[in-house]
Amino acid sequence: MTSIDKITYKFWSAVVRSTATNVFSLAIFRILTGTFLLLVLTINYAWMADLPLALFTPPVLSPINLFATGFPHKAWLLIADFTLLLTPIAIILGIKPRMATLLFALTRLLVLNYQYAFGKIDHEILLATMLVCLAFSGWGQRLAIWPDKASRFDSTTKSLALLAVLICFGYFSAAFEKAIFWLNFDMNTTGSARWFYNSLYNYQREPLLAPLLKMSPFWVFKAMDITGVIFELLPFAALLYSRKLWQSWLLLAAGFHLVNLLFFNINFIVNGIVYLAFIDYTTIYATVRRLIATPWFKAAVAGIIIYAAYVRVVSILTFEKIGIVFLPYSVNMQLYGMVSLWLLICTTMLIGILYSKEETTLSRADILSQQIHKSNLIDHQTTI
Amino acid sequence: MHSLKFTGILFAIFLIPFVLRLFGLEPYPAILFPSGPETVKQVNGKTEIETKQLFAKKQNGQWALVEPKAFMYPVSAIQLAKLVSKNMGFKKQKPFPLKGKIGIVNYLYRSQNSSSSAAEEAELRNWIKKRLKRGNYQTSEVKVATYSNIISTTNGNILKKELKDEKYYNLD
Numbered sequence: 001m002t003s004i005d006k007i008t009y010k011f012w013s014a015v016v017r018s019t020a021t022n023v024f025s026l027a028i029f030r031i032l033t034g035t036f037l038l039l040v041l042t043i044n045y046a047w048m049a050d051l052p053l054a055l056f057t058p059p060v061l062s063p064i065n066l067f068a069t070g071f072p073h074k075a076w077l078l079i080a081d082f083t084l085l086l087t088p089i090a091i092i093l094g095i096k097p098r099m100a101t102l103l104f105a106l107t108r109l110l111v112l113n114y115q116y117a118f119g120k121i122d123h124e125i126l127l128a129t130m131l132v133c134l135a136f137s138g139w140g141q142r143l144a145i146w147p148d149k150a151s152r153f154d155s156t157t158k159s160l161a162l163l164a165v166l167i168c169f170g171y172f173s174a175a176f177e178k179a180i181f182w183l184n185f186d187m188n189t190t191g192s193a194r195w196f197y198n199s200l201y202n203y204q205r206e207p208l209l210a211p212l213l214k215m216s217p218f219w220v221f222k223a224m225d226i227t228g229v230i231f232e233l234l235p236f237a238a239l240l241y242s243r244k245l246w247q248s249w250l251l252l253a254a255g256f257h258l259v260n261l262l263f264f265n266i267n268f269i270v271n272g273i274v275y276l277a278f279i280d281y282t283t284i285y286a287t288v289r290r291l292i293a294t295p296w297f298k299a300a301v302a303g304i305i306i307y308a309a310y311v312r313v314v315s316i317l318t319f320e321k322i323g324i325v326f327l328p329y330s331v332n333m334q335l336y337g338m339v340s341l342w343l344l345i346c347t348t349m350l351i352g353i354l355y356s357k358e359e360t361t362l363s364r365a366d367i368l369s370q371q372i373h374k375s376n377l378i379d380h381q382t383t384i
Numbered sequence: 385m386h387s388l389k390f391t392g393i394l395f396a397i398f399l400i401p402f403v404l405r406l407f408g409l410e411p412y413p414a415i416l417f418p419s420g421p422e423t424v425k426q427v428n429g430k431t432e433i434e435t436k437q438l439f440a441k442k443q444n445g446q447w448a449l450v451e452p453k454a455f456m457y458p459v460s461a462i463q464l465a466k467l468v469s470k471n472m473g474f475k476k477q478k479p480f481p482l483k484g485k486i487g488i489v490n491y492l493y494r495s496q497n498s499s500s501s502a503a504e505e506a507e508l509r510n511w512i513k514k515r516l517k518r519g520n521y522q523t524s525e526v527k528v529a530t531y532s533n534i535i536s537t538t539n540g541n542i543l544k545k546e547l548k549d550e551k552y553y554n555l556d
Contacts, residue, residue, distance in 0.1 A: 004388060005388055008386075008387075008388045008391050011391070012386050012391075047458040047459065050511075051459075051511070052473065052504065052507040052508040052510075052511045053504050053507060054473045054474065054475060054500045054504040054505060054507065054508040055467075055473045055508070056495055057470070057475070057495045057496050058495060059410060059411065059412045060409060060411075060492050060493060060496060061404065061409060061410075061411035061412070061492070062411060062412040062413075063412075065492060065495065066492075109413050112412075113412055113413070116412060117495075118459070118463050118466060118467075119463070119466040119467075119470055120462070120463065120466045121410055121412055123416060123417050123418045125413055125414065125415060125416070125417075126417075128413070129415065158386060161386065162386070162394075165394070166398075166415050169398045169415050170415050170416065170417040171417060173398075173402050173405070173415065173416045173417050173419065174416075174417035174418060174419050176402075176419070177406070177419045177421035178419060178420075178421045180421065181421040181422070181423055182421065182423065188425055188426040188427070189423045189424070189425050189426070190423055190424065190426075191420070191421060191422065191423045191424075193423075193424050193426075193431065193537070194420075194422055194423055194424040194433070195420065196540075197424065197431070197433045197533075197535055197540070198433065200540070201433055201435050201533060201535075201542070202433070202435050202436075202465055203461075203462055203465055204452065204461075210540075213540070214539055214540025214541070215538075215539055215540065217538075218426050218537045319458040321458065
């Protein structure tokens with residue numbers, strides 16, 4: 001083993017120690033993810049068919065700039081919208097979850113590429129990244145009607161480790177330029193104030209707590225600059241240090257998004273579900289398995305899915321926006337709904353951290369035995 | 385554990401888009417989060433922000449601010465800011481990178497740097513007019529006004545709004 005091999009091995013060992021879980025926990029998380037995709041991520045894309053060709057200016061380096069000459073026909077976009085509706089249902093119920101997950105991720109990547117042809121990349125990459133990583137985690141092998149067969153590409157530890165590293169990369173990319181321009185002792189120059197005033201006066205976003213920030217002294221924005229950049233530069237250190245610190249940083253990230261929503265009305269709710277991947281749900285697996293076997297629970301789930309599907313089909317066909325299913329579509333209701341969702345995510349993460357063990361049996365075994373890991377047995381032999 | 389080869393490829397997958405974005409050429413899809421490092425400066429308790437707004441004539445002939453949500457629906461209202469910043473979608477011919485000598489580069493920039501055709505402009509005008517009609521505005525003309533806003537940093541309110549530029553778009 002060369003020294004570079006040793007460094008690589010140590011790096012991934014540390015990442016695995018902080019992130020490893022098992023297929024039982026991920027099966028619960030798969031159901032959570034599907035529910036989120038069905039009830040919260042309700043955006044449709046068929047409206048793009050009506051956009052004039054003059055507005056078709058995709059990012060220069062993107063797949064559709066290579067292959068497409070304009071916005072797609074409405075029929076294709078309707079197929080995409082129905083795919084984005086049906087695949088979450090398959091993910092919840094566990095009907096070929098791997099295929100459903102990949103189909104959702106690829107469809108979403110594609111329609112977002114068309115949406116960005118309008119001229120603005122919105123950086124919602126994390127959700128698709130998570131779905132692609134977890135499609136190969138074995139999350140579709142339990143609590144499923146038509147479970148995935150174990151594949152030689154499946155690895156719970158590797159997929160979560162990869163996802164964690166990609167999150168760290170992403171935050172580093174956000175922090176790098178800000179660190180250059182924001183980290184200084186010039187108390188009269190700030191980036192957060194620019195984001196805030198732009199939100200307020202250019203985008204009319206009307207954040208919930210805008211009045212509070214408007215009245216704040218200018219140095220508050222500078223403090224936000226510094227804490228924001230430090231927070232965005234920290235995840236690699238947290239990930240490599242320990243599981244508790246990594247999960248605490250994720251909680252901080254959820255809190256950071258909540259603050260962004262309250263003060264800037266910038267909502268990255270799609271990131272929230274990604275952070276929840278690193279919570280260990282193993283302790284509730286047996287309860288959930290018993291619960292979903294009961295007839296009343298099956299009826300309740302069927303009712304929720306049928307209602308949500310009905311609402312979304314109407315939305316797809318009429319272009320009416322619905323936001324979070326079960327909430328009326330008004331700006332305030334949706335905004336409070338999102339705040340509640342972030343609070344729920346933060347609470348779940350806090351409980352997860354409080355009950356988190358520093359090093360699971362699984363990760364210890366994984367680090368100690370490369371041989372076991374090579375054959376991926378570790379993912380499939382874990383017992384509760 | 386992921387291999388050294390995999391780790392190297394992963395690093396390249398991250399690094400290449402990251403460097404490209406630094407040069408203003410952000411690819412998609414890529415593991416990149418929003419950056420936005422621009423700043424504002426406070427001088428004597430004031431700072432300055434530039435805003436662009438779309439105006440159309442009401443039926444009584446008075447110019448009125450176009451309400452972004454209603455105008456853009458079902459497109460996200462946020463996209464209006466992008467639309468007004470890119471000349472309302474009326475594309476003008478721009479020089480191609482590398483003096484237009486490399487075919488593949490010209491192909492990649494064909495949507496960004498070529499001007500709109502007459503048919504495309506007519507389609508765009510109709511698209512804008514349809515939205516104006518829906519909002520009960522006159523459909524013959526719109527204007528994009530660029531303002532310099534002086535903002536108080538003690539209460540966040542706009543102290544002074546100065547018109548810097550107005551651009552009119554004839555839609556007939």
